[in-house]
Amino acid sequence: MDSAAGTPPFGIATAAALLCGVTAILLWPGMPPGQPVCLLVVLAGGVMWWKASRWRWVGALLVGLGLSGLHAGHTLALQLPAAWERRVVTVSGTVDDLPEHEPRQTRFLFKVDDDRSQPEPLRGHRLRVSWSDADASTRGSVQAGQRWRFKVRLKAPRGLRNAGGSDAEKHAFASRIAANAQVRQPHTAQRLVEARGLQAWREGVSARIAAAIPGDTSRFIQALAIGDTRAIRDEDWTLLRANGLTHLIAISGSHVGLVSTFFAMLVYGLWWLLPGLSGWAPRQVAAAAAAMLGALAYSAAAGFAVPTVRTALMIAAVSLALGARRRVSPFDTLALAVIVVLLYDPLSVLGAGFWLSFMGVAWLMWCLPQGGPQPVREFLSAQGVATVGLLPMAVLLFGQVSMAGPVANLVAVPWWSLVVVPLSLLGAALESLHAGLGAWPLRAAAWCFDLSWPLFEWLGSSPLALWWVAESRWFALPLALLGAFWLLLPRGVAGKSLAALLWLPLLWPDRQLPTHGVAEVTVIDVGQGLSVLVRTAGHTLLYDTGPAMRDGFDAGERAVLPTLRARGVRRIDRVVVSHADNDHAGGLDAVRAAYALPALLAPEGAGIDGAGNCMAGEGWAWDGVRFRFLHPTPYFPYLANDSSCVLRVETRQGVLLLTGDIGEIIERELVRREPAALLADVVVVAHHGSETSSDPAFVKATRARHAIMSTGHGNLFRHPRPSIVQRWRDAGATVWDTAKAGAITFRLGQGTLAPETRRSTHRRLWDAAQRVEQGRAGLSYRLD
Template sequence: MHDAARTPPFGKLVACALLTGIGAGLALPQACPWGVSLPALIAVALTWWRLPRWRWLAAAVLGFALASLHATYALSLQLPADWEKREVAVSGRIVDLPQHEPRRSRFLLRVDDDAQQPAPLRGRLLRLAWYDDELEPRRVLLAGQRWRFQARVRAPRGLRNPGGPDAEKYALMQRLAATGYLREPERARLLARASGLDAWRESISDRIAATVHSPSSRFVRALALGDTRGLDERDWSVLRADGLTHLIAISGFHVGLVAGFFALFVRGLWRLWPGLGRWVPAVVAASVAAMLGGLLYAASVGFALPTVRTWLMIALVAALRMSRRPFHAFDALAMAAILMALVDPLALLDAGFWLSFLGVAWLLWCLPDSMAATGWRDRLRGFLGAQGVASLGLLPVCVLLFGQASLAGPFANLVAVPWWSLVVVPLALLGTGLEAIHAGAGEFAWRAAAACFDASWPWFESLADSGLALWWLPEPAWFALPLAMLGAFWLLLPRGVPGKALALLLWLPLLWPDRHLPEPGEAELVVVDVGQGLSVLVRTANHSLLFDAGPSVRDGFDAGERAVVPALHALGVRRLDRVVASHGDNDHAGGVASVLRAFPSPVVFAPPEADGEALEGIRTRSCEAGRSWEWDGVRLRFLHPPRHFPYLGNESSCVLRVESRHGAALLTGDIGEVVERDLVRRAGLSAQERLRAEVVLVAHHGSGGSSDPDFIAATGARHALVSSGHGNRFGHPRADVLERWRQAGAGTRDTAADGALRVGLRAGGIAVETRRQTHPRLWDATRRAGAGLSYRPD
């Protein structure tokens, strides 16, 4: 009995052990086989009750086994390899709110579970896109409808880059079976009109948009319903810079706020009519009201994961209060974490899970006295202390998860937390509640919420544009987070604890990580995974050059914004000295504008008279053959196009040679065999036109019209790198082209299969690292043959 009391079945130690086990299971490069996980669960059940002393170990094993089983099951839901690129006829219901973009609409479809559906997709979740230049889907696609579509589907696939979003992880968390797009949208057939919770949410969102004429109606919709579709990139950039995204993207705090209002309302009723206590005790009534209020709000925002987590915590606290037994807040937090982890172990992959529980844990540990404060000064001191604790305690997690820290965050939250959460959100929710009772009753509350939001938003925009905006940090080593968390724990210890200044040293690996910059005379190349396009970062000891910036397409995908800029931040690039747009084609120059917004004022090179929408309004210099310069003992020289060469699109691509003391690299753009043979000819006439290079970027993504045998021989390459999109419609790279390079003695790497490629021309030799090898994940799509989806439709 003593052992059992020392290790409670659902205490803090068990919660920590369970989360550790789940984290370990999800961190493995491959899921543990079910033949091992199932016996482990049986052993855990025996250990749990028979050996109380070892409950913590049983919890860790339980977490590991559950994570493996859930991950294995979620991966088994994904489309098999032999179904890749098939056209299928599916019918199902649209779940959640469709996202409408300039040229496409994206939506989640829950396929019907009947014999008429393709066997691998029955009852499963698909993410589909409807492309239509006339914006037809915006008028006809509604949440809650049932449709029948003809679609081309593929297993979920994403880009793999430093600092970039992990679409494959998101697909695993959502249990997505496939992604795809509609074929022949005109044949789509509506089977049933919109109905259900999501249909109600969309109708209320439309009512807010129609009745609130202030531009801030988009924020009212976001706060009341979790509908962030109206927010544009400028809105999100301001929120990120000010550290306020947690308030707009429905947070658990909002659920707690609603639950608290319901509980206070019921408490007031019981005070007015004390006789009600004879039937139901006030504590029980308030607890049930808090549970129901939180549940209603969670439903109104579509049961978003943060709201579900918070509601589970509220339900546990309410149950404990109704039991009339004393409990500690930490115990309730531990039980909520255990319950959430047991229900969905894959929730630990979500950043919000850790921010929610760690934030509450920090506050409970550091501010127990301020929570019981009664005077306004004590409450104000407690509020300011809570902001300081949250900012300091969660900074390490935010840096690791997002690669950024908002210096303006603590100041912005001092205003936004009380104003938005205690004024704007209640008004928005009041309007929604009244509207649900009677049409038109909530308009005044929505307008009031928008007016209150308008009063604060200009200040937040000014703060975001100030010098207190985002601080981007390079990708740290694995040990940086535990050291920084230990440092935060040390700093937040009570006054009088010695050595707090030394605790700051524990933050150094996180805030000032080693960027692994080349030494003088060395160079590094990073081929960013941008899908069907190209972007290469060239670094020396003190300088950086970007060769192309990937595609930007009308359907909303901008590789410069979504892949290149995050990768540059994660690699610790603080400025770009030069940018080269090899030519005007969109798949090479489309992302240049986004890169220049994030890294202003570099010198931009392009072929003379290069055309294309991507380069409009950008002042460029000619990448004429013979132009060269030297950085930190590394020589960079353009080899093509020569003077007076007419602009011919691909054939006019800039060709750049990077020559370090330890090897050379050749970046070729989209040149074809004719230009390659001309380069070989000119190399034979002039020593300055040398083509020898240990590393070559294969021209034109490995197309059949490039990689001339004489050119391959002239380079003498040991490494041939390809940048292509998985499953692209052009068939790049061609198998015969890769074979040519291999027969010449070069190893081949392709971003489509390997993710970002990192090449070092260093004193220790020439090494090629791939993102999927150095950062393996159990949800890695390349392990499932044929999986993938390129960045745009065929």
């Protein structure tokens, strides 16, 4: 078939159509079509792709739609059924990755055996397992490749949903994780088989690297050599993000490409030294095969992590094209790589690496010549192109810009890629043969890494190194990409200075501040805890900061700060910590580290460092909005929950009541003492909807139109209690729960009060199964 007569079967148009089809299904917020329908679409599209020369792009589009629907439907079917939530079962299987040993828990992926002895919904599926500190000696012996049998409590892979926050549910969906599991009765756990296989080899080599390198630098060499990032600390990641270097510190696509290039050059040199080998295989074919072999080997060393598999497939596509000795344009080669990756795993488009890697290569191929006599100039040009071209996508994906990134990458890309990584790989390869054999290249790699690290510490310590960008509207990315395209056009093109204006909606988005007399309120989804953001026209109040758990989860870092940054909050004028319990005050340290807090209030005796006292009768006014405390009264002793700061927020057309964790006794006292002050349009229900709060007289006195409960999905306390939900509903309130709705935002004093939930305004395909099971076909996540 003459491809010149129509669309090439593996050309740019075909790859673009396939990508559009895949992306369309994954962006669709509803359930995908049934598996038989998707299969028919794939078959019909495949026939058109192969036979219809002029309409191949339509066939590729249909294949993308159908194939993505098949994968999405299958992955949704893997998710834990609602009837199995919180059920304790016995499972056996294999530790499927390198376990993360933390002070109080061990976490790992676990592949359940695929046999009839396992619970039917879990057979052959992956679980994300956490093993708490109940039995530190046993959990500390968990190693990759071992087989275990233990009891676990199951929980759906639900995550927090906030503006700017990471989407744990998307990660679980893309990784085909069926459920989260917590080990129960650890004394009954049995290790069935000792460590073996690829993951066990990786863990052994990682341990040898750590033993061979004195000092802390071993954590970076472990990451660069075999992709083991477990020892890298949070502060390391913060510094790497500030320098724009996270793409280099673990095994990345560029490192896989480096290894494959080395293998190809090795074969070229061997064929040059031994010309007779050309009779066995042409030099170009042998080099292409060596490149594929090198990429495969390095991907295996990384445990076949998604970025390395994607890059290996790209290299395989390119190598096959070169090995076939067909003249293929660089863009057609890139298109072939896109097609191969999408056919292998359509869900890979959910990862940031997919877009950054392919877009980065496309920008470089379009802007730069293929090789040249001035390699230094070409390298500098490549860094400039990558910075400008990928900046819009990086802002959309991460909500931040690394101002130090261009400078840091000028040093890190050549130094780490050409010096540190090769030495690390050589050392890891020698260590895999015999312990201690690779000590000298590993120590040399660590020494070379240490030479560059102080520079990055200096660059990353600047307050301007990392610039957080507020969440923008949907049209901001296309405009910014158009601006990047315009800026990267050849010299002499007119109007390049005007192209910068197209970046404004992305880099300086409208923060949508409320007008005078209006308060915007966001009940942040922090899990089992509370944090409320209140913005007026010119001020910001934060009421509570969510929990910080012993397992390392900090709502201040994971939920509160991303929300503040996505809302464009540049300063916090006042923080109120309702009381000192962890689920309300745990995230305070993370907020303090990121923002200066000119005013901090808490109950007297709460023990919050640097806090003044909240006291009934005291208040202030901001931009036409009045704030007043209703509790605790003067000289009230600190009684934890019952000492919570109760805050009334009053606008010209609506009132909000923030109640902390007060109990029924305090609620009845407020009804007796200040019944008029309790009238409110919105009440954040006390103590997460527990049975110890929401006294009937208090509920009736508020006359609330909306009652909001901040809870964690599947929490051990079983909040909110159904009887409390019904009590608020009987009083005429619409009840909302952050565990189902995500963050809840509304505006007091601005027309009709209509709360918006993060899950309804940003619907996702992986929510679809949850909506079906909950029986909610509409946008609302209220407790109906």
